Amino acid sequence: MAWVTAIRDDEQVEYRLREQAGCSVVAVDDVVQEAADPALEYRLREEGDAALVWMGSGLAAVGLTEGAVLDEDGKEAARRLMAGCHPETGARLIRTQTSARAHPSAKLTTARLVEAIEAAAEGKGVAAADLLEGKPKQQALLARQQRMVHRLGDRHRMEVTTLHKLARAAGLDLADVYGETELADAREHADQRVDDRVRGWDLMLDLPKSDSVLPGLMGEEEQREYRDLVHQATRDTIREVERWVGYAVGSEDGQPVRLAGGGLLAWSVGTSTLVDLVGRIGRAALGDLLPAHRRQRVKARTRKNPTSKYGPNAGQQPHKAQNYTVRTTVVFFAHGLKSRSWP
Numbered sequence: 001m002a003w004v005t006a007i008r009d010d011e012q013v014e015y016r017l018r019e020q021a022g023c024s025v026v027a028v029d030d031v032v033q034e035a036a037d038p039a040l041e042y043r044l045r046e047e048g049d050a051a052l053v054w055m056g057s058g059l060a061a062v063g064l065t066e067g068a069v070l071d072e073d074g075k076e077a078a079r080r081l082m083a084g085c086h087p088e089t090g091a092r093l094i095r096t097q098t099s100a101r102a103h104p105s106a107k108l109t110t111a112r113l114v115e116a117i118e119a120a121a122e123g124k125g126v127a128a129a130d131l132l133e134g135k136p137k138q139q140a141l142l143a144r145q146q147r148m149v150h151r152l153g154d155r156h157r158m159e160v161t162t163l164h165k166l167a168r169a170a171g172l173d174l175a176d177v178y179g180e181t182e183l184a185d186a187r188e189h190a191d192q193r194v195d196d197r198v199r200g201w202d203l204m205l206d207l208p209k210s211d212s213v214l215p216g217l218m219g220e221e222e223q224r225e226y227r228d229l230v231h232q233a234t235r236d237t238i239r240e241v242e243r244w245v246g247y248a249v250g251s252e253d254g255q256p257v258r259l260a261g262g263g264l265l266a267w268s269v270g271t272s273t274l275v276d277l278v279g280r281i282g283r284a285a286l287g288d289l290l291p292a293h294r295r296q297r298v299k300a301r302t303r304k305n306p307t308s309k310y311g312p313n314a315g316q317q318p319h320k321a322q323n324y325t326v327r328t329t330v331v332f333f334a335h336g337l338k339s340r341s342w343p
Helices: 010-015 038-043 072-082 110-124 128-132 136-155 160-169 174-178 180-188 209-217 220-245 279-287
Strands: 002-007 050-055 100-102 107-109 157-159 193-195 200-205 247-252 255-260 266-271
Touching: 002 010, 010 072, 050 072, 107 110, 107 160, 107 180, 110 128, 110 136, 110 160, 110 174, 128 136, 136 160, 157 160, 160 174, 160 180, 174 180, 200 220, 209 220, 220 266
Parallel strands: none
Antiparallel strands: 002 200, 050 266, 100 193, 107 157, 247 255
16 A cells, blocks of 8 residues: 655655654653553564665766665755755756745734624624725725635634734724734744745555564565565565656647656665564464364354244244235325215
């Protein structure tokens, strides 16, 4: 099974630059545990042999080697690639404009201002739009925000600069609506923009649980061969993905044209040594699938009647066929429904 996740933020990039990338547990120093719990220790055991490995046939174009392990310099190269820059020179590789949007802290809940405008209009005995008489742009803006608030509620937020223009047109002060502290924090981030473009995609390849349990039934050598097959399948999948999505679409004489690409630039979580996919508990369970001593039967088998759900009464009640006669009288009213006397 496989699925993809869009990568937009620096936090998403840093998460995937961890050696385990969320696939296992690593040791930390700031965890306090009062008493040892064997079951908990087993599930939180450290698996530190994982490493990040470069993958993709397009790596040679930027001076990287496929199959090489990412050290600290390699991680910095990965950060530059995800920012659209050359990993060695830092030159910009993506010339298109990024999708910039307002900083989340520069936005405020729109519903509070809409409610304040409607309350002010009600106090004057007029409609909310009448407070903006002679200002058609602000009237249209208010109407749009009323619809968005009706649909999204408090989840709808707008930039503080836009809210300021709308409040000023209605004769209101934003500080009275949001408070000095919240308003000051939003204005502090008003000029900041964040990059909202998709920087890359995270392709997750997952094995069924049956395939994860299978190595527990193998010897050490067979497990190594099995692990090699898994890695080979991963490499083959990357090659197929490059063929499926490693291209661009251009235009020639008004018609779409497929443009060949140089390959994908990617890294993957790999292991240099064998990983126990089952563990001690799972191996013990697989080793004792059958009990050592089978239970001796001391009572003869009994067979219930398969045609009845009432096992104890099976065969006690004889089945008899009985015939019933049903007579039906149909009366047609020629002049509608009303009280009539029956003959």
